[in-house]
Amino acid sequence: MQRFETDTDYLLEVTRQLIACDSPVGYYNRIHALLKMLLADIGYEMQVDNKATAYVVVPGASSEKTVGVNAHLDTIGLVVRGFNDDGTLRVRQLGGINYHSIEGETCHVICRDGSSVNGQIICNHHSIHVFEDAKTMERTEDTMAVSLIADVKSPADARKLGVSEGAVAAIDPHFIAYDNGYIISRFLDDKACVAAQLHTMKWLAQTGTQPAYDTLFAFPIYEEIGHGGAYLPTVVDEYVSLDITLIGPDYASEEHSVGVIVSDIRSPYDWNLSNRLIRCAEKVLEPGRWNQQVAFHFSTDANASYFAGNNLKSGAFGPATLSTHGRERTHMDALVGTENLCHAYVLGYGD
Known part of the structure; x- marks a missing residue:
């Protein structure tokens, strides 16, 4: 060999x-x-x-x-398609996203001018302490959103940060290389x-x-x-x-x-x-x-x-x-x- x-x-x-x-x-x-x-x-x-x-x-x-x-x-990633009334971002998938695997994950939204804004991917019914169906709601592009990690309460607030339709969300990979040779990362x-x-x-x-x-x-x-x-x-x-x-x-x-x-x-x-x-x-x-x-x-x-x-x-x-x-x-x-x-x-x- x-x-x-x-x-x-x-x-x-x-x-x-x-x-x-x-x-x-x-x-x-x-x-x-x-x-x-x-x-x-x-x-x-x-x-x-x-x-x-x-x-x-x-x-x-x-x-x-x-x-x-x-x-x-x-x-794979996400593209911004619009805004919810509370300023969270409605998204569509870029590639074969498994929405269950990205819930709660941090990301950053890359704006069309090259700037970026930190965010978190959430389910619209995100907490078992708030929503009766938080565990059972299907995770799809219609039930998931990106919540910007900033003082954003409306679409106008998000737009002031540079976010627009067509911005893309890059999911944080969390790369780990272990001493025994295993690697875990997106x-x-x-x-x-x-x-x-x-x-x-x-x-x-x-x-x-x-x-x-x-x-x-x-x-x-x-x-x-x-x-x-x-x-x-x-x-x-x-x-x-x-x-x-x-x-x-x-x-x-x-x-x-x-x-x-x-x-x-x-x-x-x-x-x-x-x-x-x-x-x-x-x-x-x-x-x-x-x-x-x-x-x-x-x-x-x-x-x-x-x-x-x-x-x-x-x-x-x-x-x-x-x-x-x-x-x-x-x-x-x-x-x-x-x-x-x-x-x-x-x-x-x-x-």
Whole structure:
């Protein structure tokens, strides 16, 4: 078995930095500034298209084809759609929010002028000491609101702070890395995979190693609402997403492992490309530390690109993650395994 040496300090610290940087769907200014700095630190310059996807192209040993790998920068969040009479904010979800998992959570509302206001996500019937149905009320976008942490009693008060329709709420992630290797945080989906992708790029730059083929490293923005990969440069022949994979009754998986997604809610992934990813996993990951998954409540930018009509093959893999779209939990073993599998794929180990 071939294992690549991983700088775990770099992998963990970059994951931490990325998670701390707000990027709810559609809001990319801060995360692009951070990504630009992280790429410059390892010797790359990024380009950004009109869809706000950042790219780096690394020449390969062969130009026979161009392969693409991606990890998305956007996270789930909320967008302000209006105001309640008491000045709390009516919101809609950006991505697959589980409202039960964010009740009581702190957030900050990013206004259109770039300023921000702290807030808390509450149920309209928020207290068992006040509301008879506080426990039983369904948590939906119609029963949840953002309460600004300020002296706000009316819509006018909220507007004076700069809040308007179209402001976005970034949920606080509460990142914790434990001494035994476990990590708990919101937005491991997909910041942990961005870090793994950056680690592979760092190794290529530091060692002067070329990928097997011309390789486009992509960082999409709109994955959480299904169209991050809709546009892709036409030179890309195959596109592989690094994204979280799943833990539960249908998955032979736990937090130490890496999943190769062979099918999802949209479609099977390309048969031959998935088999190459499986061969890569067999070469660099220990038995029992990887699995194949049919992810039937889930999809990725690779399949979004495929469904948008791009002429390519799609594939996907990533770290097994508990409580996805909540406060997620994985282990450094899964991040290292994801980086090793990315490494193996771009070096052509599955050919």
